[in-house]
């Protein structure tokens with residue numbers, strides 16, 4: 562138990578959020594995180610239609626009576642998803658937290674706020690965090706260069722990005738990217754955040770509804786095993802290194818500024834179900850954070866969160882207090 566502006570805003574016990582993850586953030590994981598006292602998040606766009614999302618929200622509700630959220634990602638996708646439909650499913654499903662990511666969510670804020678939904682926008686820069694604050698987001702998730710998924714194009718790691726966010730923002734923020742344990746949580750709080758958001762760490766848990774191969778790949782990986790792909794398209798993604806990623810990077814080298822999305826479609830399109838559900842680890846490029854280097858086991862979500870809170874408390878009360886004791 563730890564009280565911060567984030568635990569108060571979202572009605573949760575511990576300041577730990579599970580970020581939306583494509584083909585990982587199903588009801589099973591979101592419910593497990595919420596039941597353990599964190600904030601679980603269902604990934605909206607993994608559900609093929611608003612009706613499917615409504616069903617997933619109902620499934621989650623059957624597994625937990627604690628608050629959980631839904632992620633809505635606004636990325637440059639060829640075919641625009643039915644965002645109004647997804648938002649309706651969220652509101653009608655009684656969900657009170659939405660994690661937005663990617664493009665500016667301004668258009669959707671009035672409807673969400675009217676329905677009493679809090680919005681936490683995920684940003685990779687101080688510039689975008691300030692914009693999120695200005696348009697009325699309730700909180701931001703500040704995602705450093707270390708993060709799995711889309712770190713943006715500025716390449717500012719969390720040791721700089723978080724204190725910069727703290728000296729600039731008025732709304733509360735959580736630290737995201739590279740977070741794994743009690744040390745991460747205390748460091749995030751020390752740098753000015755009100756909690757932390759984790760992606761990759763939550764994949765390597767018993768309840769994460771993904772193929773065992775994915776969990777083993779994360780445990781086996783070190784902090785040296787991620788790569789940045791799609792930088793020439795200004796859609797940079799941090800992914801786990803594999804043969805498909807090598808092929809993709811070779812195309813980036815060969816085609817240079819002429820690279821188009823169509824050139825790399827084999828390595829990036831339709832990859833997630835093959836990796837996450839079927840465990841075909843060489844199927845393509847999939848998001849993974851540098852934090853894989855700090856992940857050595859596959860605990861239950863409750864074991865993970867309890868361990869983080871015990872460790873964080875011990876660091877604050879014993880290690881840090883010991884340094885300042887006269």
Ligand SMILES: Cc1cc2nc3c(=O)[nH]c(=O)nc-3n(C[C@H](O)[C@H](O)[C@H](O)COP(=O)(O)O)c2cc1C
Pocket residue numbers: 579580581582583585604632633634661662663683704707708709710711737738739740758759760761762847848849850851852
């Ligand atoms: C496999 C995977 C899929 C992800 N998919 C999404 C997504 O669909 N939408 C989104 O906003 N963030 C997505 N993310 C980013 C996470 O929500 C989170 O911001 C990020 O993982 C934090 O960095 P970490 O992995 O170092 O904890 C994904 C991350 C991973 C590892």
